[in-house]
Amino acid sequence: MKRFCWPLIVAALLAGCAGEKGILDRGDYQVDVRRQAQAAYPRVKVLVIHYTADDFDSSLATLTDRNVSSHYLIPAIPPEKGGKPVIWQLVPERDLAWHAGISYWRGATRINDTSVGIELENRGWRNVAGQKHFAPFSAPQIAVLAKLARDIIQRYQINPANVVAHSDVAPQRKDDPGPLFPWRQLAAQGIGAWPNSDRVAFYLAGRAPYEPVDEAELLTLLHRYGYEVKPDLTDAQRKRVITAFQMHFRPARYDGLADAETEAIAQALLEKYGQG
Template sequence: MLSRLTALICACALTACTTTMIDRGTYLADTQYHAKGADSRVRFLVMHYTEIDEAKSLSVLTGDQVSVHYVVPDAPRIERGEPVVYQLVPEDQRAWHAGLSYWQGATELNASSIGIENVNLGPIDTPSGRGWQPYPRAQIDALIELSRDIVTRYRIPPTRVVGHSDIAPQRKIDPGPLFPWHTLYQAGIGAWPDDATVAAHLAGRAPKAPTDVRALQEKLKRYGYDVATDGVLDEKTRRVFGAFQMHFRPSDYAGDADAESDAIASALIDKYLP
């Protein structure tokens, strides 16, 4: 009986040892021990648009200049009842999608983010003048499924689901004013201010009434933007204000320092950064 028990213990030990070993060709890595002092590379989710069609997007994004983790087609095909998106880079690897960037104290977000490119032409000419290409419902639905999976697996906080224009406002405007930020928020993805809190912070002011530039700069700096806090409404500050407005008030993203923008910023801080 003892010999059989010993043999069983040895067999179990051998199995455990075998299943924790990874053969890397010239050495074996034993993975049975796990350090607690570690976390995920992924801290942010960054949204983009491609400005070109699907075929050109895939050609460019599989070249040697830029890359991204996922591409969501404007008309995703359906297989087995589910939308198909393209994964071009493994999530544990860095993709070249963010460039020079900043958010909440982090720089070079390529190293700490997952990037999603949405096939969308961005600014387009319309019969009534310059406009923006809408995001089709089927694309939004696919994007929601993809994004919700990512933020859930990596526990990405709402304030770290951002657009390229949020993290690089001096040089980027994607994913544009028609991007469905509020729809994503309703699906549990990203941040959005509560209407009642915005109204409380407006405190009877007209939405377009001028507000203190420095105060708005300081609030956006606290929320995550790379912005000066010198009280000067120069072109750089306007671009930051415009990026914030494009995300949270897409009906007007002129970059003005107005009461509604101040109220939205205050409501976001109350909700997510108290």
């Protein structure tokens, strides 16, 4: 009789363990997760904002095809269900999506590996008499983006300086989300970086905002903040880096020229958030 009791006791103990907090039953085996390593870090460190440069249906088709993907897609006018705006999640946050492409930020490459990407339905820009004219973003779209972005930032404790534009991490290839994206408005809600106006004035030191400054010195500041600045960049490529910075932090004028206000903004950002 005793021979048959022992297996029953073991089975009962195992059943009790399976229901114990921190013991996960995965069918053919169990996993004890009660002791977690300290040297573990979240994959996600960066939040990248894009525009789709297309309508919603075409954007959804592109982002669910084989060549490109993004974690989220937000329509220009999000539909509502049960009184709440609906957005599309196309890739789980734990998985890598191919949205940033060849990229660089704050010393890191392969930004896809460490980021969540959010695509906003937006037509992008069109050429009018040789000038880029960007499409605006709707208030409902930005409102739900703010809620989503805040959740992601809190979930992964993302540094404000790591909430970036696609053009920040790939300035030679991309313009999105462009100068009409409300970075300042979002920063006021705790989403992303923005310089303090009094510190910009301090570093401007009475100079006229558009007074020319040394381009090499400005690019050194931008590289310290996070942008990729290689020594062999052409004149056009250097201008692209400055333009990307200006579209993000000085959208009133984004001509790619090195001026005093752009320099002062870079200095104020470095003071506030440190270098990458």
